[in-house]
Amino acid sequence: QVQLVESGGGLVQPGGSLRLSCAASGGALDYYVIGWFRQAPGKEREGVSFIVTSDDSTYYADSVKGRFTASRDNAKNTAYLQISNLKPEDTAVYYCATDPRLRYASFDPYEYAIWGQGTQVTVSS
Helix, strand or coil, X not given: CCEEEEECCEEECCCCCEEEEEEEECCCCCCCEXXXXXXXXXXXXXXXXXXXXXXXXXXXXXXXXXXXXXXXXXXXXXXXXXXXXXXXXXXXXXXXXXXXXXXXXXXXXXXXXXXXXXXXEEECC
């Protein structure tokens, strides 16, 4: 069973950038889709970005399009989420997730069975 560990979060000023990492162990990070989700206090977990491993195509929620970039490095068995031009409303715990059953880039967190522990991103001046 693949296990995921996120890192790279932190406190950043508005307009700043971070690169989040999602390192896989116990197997290759090559299920059909790798999703990035976030959850702010008192809000539901929402999908923000996805990468399809078969062709590295990417998908983004409208709220982050143009500011977030998903990628992956097969050699390092790691996925990345570059987040730029950060806004206070981007403050949340960010998670990566995957699932061996999925064959499309689902924005529904309930369709993902494998999750990391999350990394906190706080955007504040």
